[in-house]
Amino acid sequence: xxxxxxxxxxxxxxxxxxxxxxxxxxxxxxxxxxxxxxxxxxxxxxxxxxxxxxxxxxxxxxxxxxxxxxxxxxxxxxxxxxxxxxxxxxxxxxxxxxxxxxxxxxxxxxxxxxxxxxxxxxxxxxxxxxxxxxxxxxxxxxxxxxxxxxxxxxxxxxxxxxxxxxxxxxxxxxxxxxxxxxxxxxxxxxxxxxxxxxxxxxxxxxxxxxxxxxxxxxxxxxxxxxxxxxxxxxxxxxxxxxxxxxxxxxxxxxxxxxxxxxxxxxxxxxxxxxxxxxxxxxxxxxxxxxxxxxxxxxxxxxxxxxxxxxxxxxxxxxxxxxxxxxxxxxxxxxxxxxxxxxxxxxxxxxxxxxxxxxxxxxxxxxxx
Amino acid sequence: xxxxxxxxxxxxxxxxxxxxxxxxxxxxxxxxxxxxxxxxxxxxxxxxxxxxxxxxxxxxxxxxxxxxxxxxxxxxxxxxxxxxxxxxxxxxxxxxxxxxxxxxxxxxxxxxxxxxxxxxxxxxxxxxxxxxxxxxxxxxxxxxxxxxxxxxxxxxxxxxxxxxxxxxxxxxxxxxxxxxxxxxxxxxxxxxxxxxxxxxxxxxxxxxxxxxxxxxxxxxxxxxxxxxxxxxxxxxxxxxxxxxxxxxxxxxxxxxxxxxxxxxxxxxxxxxxxxxxxxxxxxxxxxxxxxxxxxxxxxxxxxxxxxxxxxxxxxxxxxxxxxxxxxxxxxxxxxxxxxxxxxxxxxxxxxxxxxxxxxxxxxxxxxx
Numbered sequence: 001x002x003x004x005x006x007x008x009x010x011x012x013x014x015x016x017x018x019x020x021x022x023x024x025x026x027x028x029x030x031x032x033x034x035x036x037x038x039x040x041x042x043x044x045x046x047x048x049x050x051x052x053x054x055x056x057x058x059x060x061x062x063x064x065x066x067x068x069x070x071x072x073x074x075x076x077x078x079x080x081x082x083x084x085x086x087x088x089x090x091x092x093x094x095x096x097x098x099x100x101x102x103x104x105x106x107x108x109x110x111x112x113x114x115x116x117x118x119x120x121x122x123x124x125x126x127x128x129x130x131x132x133x134x135x136x137x138x139x140x141x142x143x144x145x146x147x148x149x150x151x152x153x154x155x156x157x158x159x160x161x162x163x164x165x166x167x168x169x170x171x172x173x174x175x176x177x178x179x180x181x182x183x184x185x186x187x188x189x190x191x192x193x194x195x196x197x198x199x200x201x202x203x204x205x206x207x208x209x210x211x212x213x214x215x216x217x218x219x220x221x222x223x224x225x226x227x228x229x230x231x232x233x234x235x236x237x238x239x240x241x242x243x244x245x246x247x248x249x250x251x252x253x254x255x256x257x258x259x260x261x262x263x264x265x266x267x268x269x270x271x272x273x274x275x276x277x278x279x280x281x282x283x284x285x286x287x288x289x290x291x292x293x294x295x296x297x298x299x300x301x302x303x304x305x306x307x308x309x310x311x312x313x314x315x316x317x318x319x320x321x322x323x324x325x326x327x328x329x330x331x332x333x334x335x336x337x338x339x340x341x342x343x344x345x346x347x348x349x350x351x352x353x354x355x356x357x358x359x360x361x362x363x364x365x366x367x368x
Numbered sequence: 369x370x371x372x373x374x375x376x377x378x379x380x381x382x383x384x385x386x387x388x389x390x391x392x393x394x395x396x397x398x399x400x401x402x403x404x405x406x407x408x409x410x411x412x413x414x415x416x417x418x419x420x421x422x423x424x425x426x427x428x429x430x431x432x433x434x435x436x437x438x439x440x441x442x443x444x445x446x447x448x449x450x451x452x453x454x455x456x457x458x459x460x461x462x463x464x465x466x467x468x469x470x471x472x473x474x475x476x477x478x479x480x481x482x483x484x485x486x487x488x489x490x491x492x493x494x495x496x497x498x499x500x501x502x503x504x505x506x507x508x509x510x511x512x513x514x515x516x517x518x519x520x521x522x523x524x525x526x527x528x529x530x531x532x533x534x535x536x537x538x539x540x541x542x543x544x545x546x547x548x549x550x551x552x553x554x555x556x557x558x559x560x561x562x563x564x565x566x567x568x569x570x571x572x573x574x575x576x577x578x579x580x581x582x583x584x585x586x587x588x589x590x591x592x593x594x595x596x597x598x599x600x601x602x603x604x605x606x607x608x609x610x611x612x613x614x615x616x617x618x619x620x621x622x623x624x625x626x627x628x629x630x631x632x633x634x635x636x637x638x639x640x641x642x643x644x645x646x647x648x649x650x651x652x653x654x655x656x657x658x659x660x661x662x663x664x665x666x667x668x669x670x671x672x673x674x675x676x677x678x679x680x681x682x683x684x685x686x687x688x689x690x691x692x693x694x695x696x697x698x699x700x701x702x703x704x705x706x707x708x709x710x711x712x713x714x715x716x717x718x719x720x721x722x723x724x725x726x727x728x729x730x731x732x733x734x735x736x
Contacts (some may be wrong), residue, residue: 003627004408007456008400008402009408011406028373029620032377032394033388033564035386040376044442067436067440071433071614072597074597130579196616202620202621204572225474227595228442228443246439253621259371259373262369262371322493335613
């Protein structure tokens with residue numbers, strides 16, 4: 001039998017994630033595996049947490065990478081915070097808001113939703129009116145809706161909840177590392193992300209952070225967390241000073257995350273945000289020249305996830321296949337009601353560079 | 369800030385996992401990341417599943433690596449199969465049996481346990497008597513109890529359950545790849561493992577397989593699986609022919625697992641089992657010469673996890689620290705009631721070689 005791995009080509013990853021991985025991160029990934037309780041690995045864990053706090057802009061003690069992909073971060077936030085019957089409000093304008101609803105309902109929360117058009121942002125005034133009617137234990141929203149390319153007004157919603165007893169839960173899977181995320185300043189209580197978007201690390205870990213308020217809700221649970229693997233009361237004892245064994249940490253993935261965070265802090269977050277913005281503007285300009293339209297209105301566009309309307313006469317799948325086969329470029333398809341109607345062009349982390357935009361535009365022009 | 373990753377040394381991993389990783393697997397880990405729906409990656413997924421089936425010795429369609437560590441495999445088996453109130457029997461003779469009990473109780477199963485002494489195996493006759501009294505929806509046992517080094521009689525218990533409606537659930541985290549595991553022949557319905565033991569891959573994935581009987585129980589659930597991330601009704605659509613996006617697969621970890629399985633099939637499972645046995649016998653002989661005793665009686669000893677009694681006058685932690693600091697060797701401590709009383713010496717996968725045993729014995733002799 002031949003080994004398929006020898007045939008892996010380098011693809012320019014311009015889909016909704018994973019994004020391109022810098023060579024230093026690949027190198028980190030293949031460093032010798034250490035034991036999950038090895039004294040040197042414990043140091044790496046500590047510095048990983050410190051760097052995560054800097055990137056998330058939080059002082060939260062409970063800040064760790066969960067041992068699963070971004071969706072495990074979502075599951076972890078909800079399963080640790082929800083007790084059966086808790087009133088939860090989910091703000092929905094895309095696939096990932098809907099996923100939150102599904103996750104919360106499975107955990108027997110009493111879920112209300114406020115829905116907004118796909119491709120439009122959540123409207124803080126509507127949220128304000130709604131939460132004025134009744135108190136919620138948790139209000140949850142997606143910062144960067146990966147299915148539509150819309151940025152939701154996370155800071156404004158956080159301001160509405162300030163001083164209340166409500167836990168504010170935010171998905172930053174696609175936003176973290178590409179646009180500003182200010183957990184403490186924006187009053188966020190529970191936050192999760194993924195490594196494979198703007199952190200430019202392969203998929204496999206979910207950074208997570210809980211405020212003191214969220215930790216207090218966790219600690220006052222009447223019943224055990226109904227998920228042993230993601231139970232933060234246990235996991236925090238391994239990542240904390242006690243070092244109590246819970247599960248075997250994904251050691252090499254943590255090396256990779258360490259390196260990704262190291263590179264981000266070295267380059268500087270402001271420059272990285274500018275790099276994302278510049279690449280995005282160049283992309284929009286070039287797409288305009290090809291006569292293509294963006295799904296989302298300009299003020300709400302995410303730089304790292306560009307939803308491009310597929311012209312009516314074009315076979316969207318054929319275009320993606322052609323880009324992959326002839327130019328080794330991956331872009332993403334639309335999801336749910338946007339299936340067949342948009343392409344999702346990612347400019348995440350290491351991918352967000354003008355030369356990649358140019359390569360993509362040249363290839364796309366040829367295909368169209 | 370200096371980069372800690374530059375200081376990682378190669379440690380001889382002789383603890384309870386992770387085990388040493390072959391250079392080819394490190395190389396696989398750092399291959400270029402592909403998209404989780406990339407056509408070439410889908411081929412790698414398919415071959416990974418095929419190879420997993422060969423190693424687990426099963427024909428089960430639902431055979432996949434879950435996106436989490438071994439404990440996520442345990443969580444996945446129970447959360448997909450348990451509905452609230454289901455009668456579950458857990459056979460316990462160590463930490464991992466106890467963990468099963470905790471996991472199942474959190475999922476609102478009605479859990480009975482049959483307990484056996486730590487360091488002794490489960491007794492099939494006792495199981496037979498017990499299951500004769502009342503029917504169980506699930507009977508669960510750990511094949512290789514990593515906390516004690518005991519092999520449980522998984523085949524014999526499977527024979528007792530043959531033809532019944534009971535789902536037989538087995539933990540093969542530590543056994544798979546080091547001793548024989550015959551899922552179909554032994555009548556196992558739900559099996560999970562971990563990558564970081566005898567598969568010699570870094571921690572991060574949990575191979576899992578469900579028989580048709582287990583899939584039927586899953587498909588006849590009255591309620592959704594109360595864990596979106598581990599919901600096999602959804603995940604199997606991604607790993608199946610539909611390729612419906614669920615979560616972003618941990619692409620590079622799957623490369624590593626692919627390579628590990630490739631190497632195992634290349635070397636041949638029988639030779640690998642012999643290599644484990646030989647290394648184990650050499651270890652036991654050498655320990656005997658140093659006057660050290662094994663916790664487990666000879667017929668039940670696992671080759672890959674050796675529980676060594678700490679002599680009364682010896683400071684067990686000091687010995688482990690010394691081995692790590694002076695000889696770059698990691699061995700494990702005892703857990704629970706065995707804390708301070710045993711060392712756990714792992715001979716898993718790539719680690720299970722005579723030269724490693726000799727290096728360890730020489731170092732241990734010096735320390736003692």
